[in-house]
Amino acid sequence: MSVESFARADVCAVAIAETFRGDGEILANPIGTIPMVGGRLARATFEPDLMMTDGEAALIANDEAFEWPDGKVLEAWNPYRRMFDIVWSGRRHVIMSPTQIDRYGNMNFAAIGGDLAQPKVQLLGLRGAPGNTICHPTSYWVGNHNAKTFVEQVDVVCGIGYDRAAALGPVASRFHEIRRVVTNLCVIDFDTADHRMRLRSVHPGVAVGEVVEATGFELVVPDEVPVSRLPTDEELRLLYEVIDPTNLRGKEVPD
Amino acid sequence: MADKRMSEDDVVARLRSGMTIGIGGWGSRRKPMSLVRAIVRSELRDLTVVSYGGPDVGLLCAxxxxxxxxxxxxxxxxxxLEPHFRKARQSGQVTTEEYDEGQFLLGLQAAAWRVPFLPTRVGLGSDVFRLDPSLRTVTSPYPGPDGGPGEELVAMPALELDAALVHYNRADERGNAAYLGPDPYFDDLMLEAAATGGRFLSAERIVPTAELAADGCRHSLKVSRLMVDGVVEARNGAHPTSCVPDYERDEAFQKEYAGSARTDEAWAEFSAAWLELPDEATYQRKVAAR
Known part of the structure; x- marks a missing residue:
């Protein structure tokens, strides 16, 4: 397989994998299709010590992301109660998908519009976002980068951003880290003086202006914006033959 | 020796309107649905429901x-997204107290341990405080990590329950019980957080005590009779939620249930077909005949 034949979804998976670089022996817990593919890719290549779930109550060693025709290789029993132990211990890096996110990484997937007593659109609820974001590294995945997701202000703060963590001081900021936001268009980080979102790279074929247009607040854009890392031949082989052979990732982000 | 066996309707007879009721399971997994259906058939109302919610919450709201x-x-x-729950929220029909999943666990644990709260970092900086204005913080009496003042943490209040309803795979007539699926969820905590007299467990099969561990192992014996006041044998009692390894979720039925949130007419039809029945046995006969 030649490098020329990669798809946008493959670049997204590589960008997700890169968020786990350097994490070592922690629970990599990417939630969602492309995040799960990317997490498996990181472990199958440069972060072999990561642990990953089967989406239920086990940590498994398999490279396959979604189906395990030859059975699961169990490393540990991990029911929800153990999951909270891991969250609070800090040995975890989660990837969640925001419905809204602001420039400091405050994230909402609980409800939109109306008021707290009667939202216009009820979504998931807080789920584990308050605890995740204050206890261990968090990254975000946005499958459809648009100005309704990247907003000036989120309606409900589920996951806390850098401004809120800083305002509370060390009790909140000591374990808080929003590492990346990976989208279908680009990679964003918070490597600015006050931890505002900064455009880190654009995926091949995406113009910087396209990202700026699709972001509902002023994104920090460096003079030079590199192109996101391309998949290697070995990464493409893993993606197409082992991790996600039915290409579920391509359904989430079509070319 | 106490025989705690009873029917779904016996359980409901011990509940009162206005009670705070914890419901076990997680999402659409191992929910005590036969007990939930019995509540739907009853005159009970104004309940406070505490749940890692699934169709139990949606049904009771609807x-x-x-x-x-x-x-x-x-x-x-x-x-x-649970459509009946969304409907209830978006119409302002129910008041709410919303927490992080882990805070929720700490609330149940505090109630189980009979302490007023448990400290946690979880919730700081988030809108949990806006969602529950009665939530308070507590300052650690011990030095902070840098030797400075103690950290100010969230004081997650005990989620005290008047009653708890959970569904397990196996039980004996005294209330010892085994789960056989991959996850115990928080059912044991729900039972321990509930007042004595209000702790009810339904099970797929009631078996002699000597056979409790027959289909699992000693680690599956998560609930003991110290934690249970009433036992209900409820085959397929978690339907339509999953109760593995006994059965998987009934996805077709769940789809029909979710679809019934679309219009008042659809709900009336679903309710007439599946809820306005004389008893659980009739429901199960209808499910089997589908």
Whole structure:
């Protein structure tokens, strides 16, 4: 397989994998299709010590992301109660998908519009976002980068951003880290003086202006914006033959 | 020796309107649905429901039984957003207390241990405080990590329950019980957080005590009779939620249930077909005949 034949979804998976670089022996817990593919890719290549779930109550060693025709290789029993132990211990890096996110990484997937007593659109609820974001590294995945997701202000703060963590001081900021936001268009980080979102790279074929247009607040854009890392031949082989052979990732982000 | 066996309707007879009721399971998994259906058939109302929510929450909201909901999420798993719950929220029909999933666990644990709260970092900086204005912080009496003042943490209040309803795979007539699936969820904590007299467990099969561990191992014996006041044998009692390894979720039925949130007519039809029945046995006969 030649490098020329990669798809946008493959670049997204590589960008997700890169968020786990350097994490070592922690629970990599990417939630969602492309995040799960990317997490498996990181472990199958440069972060072999990561642990990953089967989406239920086990940590498994398999490279396959979604189906395990030859059975699961169990490393540990991990029911929800153990999951909270891991969250609070800090040995975890989660990837969640925001419905809204602001420039400091405050994230909402609980409800939109109306008021707290009667939202216009009820979504998931807080789920584990308050605890995740204050206890261990968090990254975000946005499958459809648009100005309704990247907003000036989120309606409900589920996951806390850098401004809120800083305002509370060390009790909140000591374990808080929003590492990346990976989208279908680009990679964003918070490597600015006050931890505002900064455009880190654009995926091949995406113009910087396209990202700026699709972001509902002023994104920090460096003079030079590199192109996101391309998949290697070995990464493409893993993606197409082992991790996600039915290409579920391509359904989430079509070319 | 206490024989705690009873029927779903016996359990409901011990509940009162206005009670705070914890419901076990998680999302659309191992929910005590036969007990939930018995509540729907009853005159009970104005309940406060505490749940890692699934169709239990949606059904009780749609049936007008819920005054207040204490939750971290409500989901049908394969259908991520619970439509009846959304409807109740978006119409302002129920009041709510919303927490992080882990805070929720700490609230149950505090109640189980009979302490007023447990400290946690979880919730700091988030809108948990806006969602529950009665939530307070507590300052650690011990030095902070840098030797400075003690950290100010969230004081997650005990989620005390008047009653708890959970569903297990196996039980004996005294209330010892085994789960056989991959996850115990928080059912044991629900039971321990509930007042004595209000702790009810339904099970797929009631078996002699000597056979409790027959289908699992000693680690599956998560609930003991110290934690249970009433036992209900409820085959397929978690339907339509999953109760593995006894059965998987009934996805087709769940889809029909979710679809019934679309219009008042659809709900009336679903309710007439599946809820306005004389008893659980009739429901199960209808499910078997589908």
């Amino acid at each position: 049936a007008g039984k819920v005054r207040k909901l204490v939750f971290a999420f409500v989901s049908l798993d394969s259908i991520p």
